[in-house]
Amino acid sequence: xxxxxxxxxxxxxxxxxxxxxxxxxxxxxxxxxxxxxxxxxxxxxxxxxxxxxxxxxxxxxxxxxxxxxxxxxxxxxxxxxxxxx
Numbered sequence: 009x010x011x012x013x014x015x016x017x018x019x020x021x022x023x024x025x026x027x028x029x030x031x032x033x034x035x036x037x038x039x040x041x042x043x044x045x046x047x048x049x050x051x052x053x054x055x056x057x058x059x060x061x062x063x064x065x066x067x068x069x070x071x072x073x074x075x076x077x078x079x080x081x082x083x084x085x086x087x088x089x090x091x092x093x
Contacts, residue, residue, distance in 0.1 A: 012045065013042040014042070014045050014047070015042045015043050016040065016041070016042035017041050018038060018039070018040050019038065019041070020037070020038050020057070021037045021038075021039075021054075023035070023036035024036060030063045031060065031061070031063075032061045033058070034060075034061075035056070035057065036057055037054050037056060037093040038054070039052045039053065053078070053090070054091055054092055054093055055076045055077060055078055056077045056078075056079070057074075057075070058073075059073060059074045059075070060072050060073035060074075
C-alpha cells in the first residue's frame with residue numbers, strides 16, 4: 009500500500025490501549041493520506057484499526073496482529089468511506 013504513495017501521512021485518533029505483562033490490545037481510527045506516484049493528492053479515508061502487540065525476547069514490543077476495517081452500510085452492503093471520527 010505504501011508503494012502507491014510518493015509521500016504519505018498516517019493519522020491516528022481516539023486510540024485506546026490495554027496493556028498486560030506480555031501482550032496488549034489497542035483500537036482506534038486511522039487515516040492514510042498523501043500524494044500518489046502520479047502527483048494526485050488524496051485525503052484518504054478513516055478506518056477502524058485494531059492491533060495486538062506482544063513482548064519480544066528482548067523486552068521490546070512487536071505487533072503480532074494488525075487489522076483494518078471499513079464501515080459497511082447494512083442496507084446496501086457497500087463500504088461507507090466518507091465517515092469521520
